[in-house]
Amino acid sequence: MRMTLKDLPLVSPNRLPTNIDNTVGAVGFLPEYAAFLYPVALIKCDEDTGEPLRNKEGWCIKCKPGEAGVFL
Numbered sequence: 001m002r003m004t005l006k007d008l009p010l011v012s013p014n015r016l017p018t019n020i021d022n023t024v025g026a027v028g029f030l031p032e033y034a035a036f037l038y039p040v041a042l043i044k045c046d047e048d049t050g051e052p053l054r055n056k057e058g059w060c061i062k063c064k065p066g067e068a069g070v071f072l
Contacts (some may be wrong), residue, residue, distance in 0.1 A: 027042060027071050040071065040072060041060070041062055041071075041072050042062065042063040042067075042069040042070070042071055042072075043060040043061060043062055043063060043069050043070055043072060044060075044061045044062075044063055044067065044069050044070075045069060045070045050070075052070065060072075
């Protein structure tokens with residue numbers, strides 16, 4: 001199947017968080033009240049392998065403000 005630019009919105013999900021003020025390194029803003037409607041997270045990962053870092057229970061570790069991570 002050959003995909004063109006016009007087909008892209010059909011296969012990629014909408015992204016609610018938006019970097020509205022063009023802050024370098026920012027993923028975007030999502031109000032607290034909308035978190036249950038759009039469950040996203042910024043998690044820590046190994047910089048060499050890209051694998052998510054996990055806690056003792058096996059859950060991914062969320063980044064703190066200002067930390068780099070992977071947007072899920």
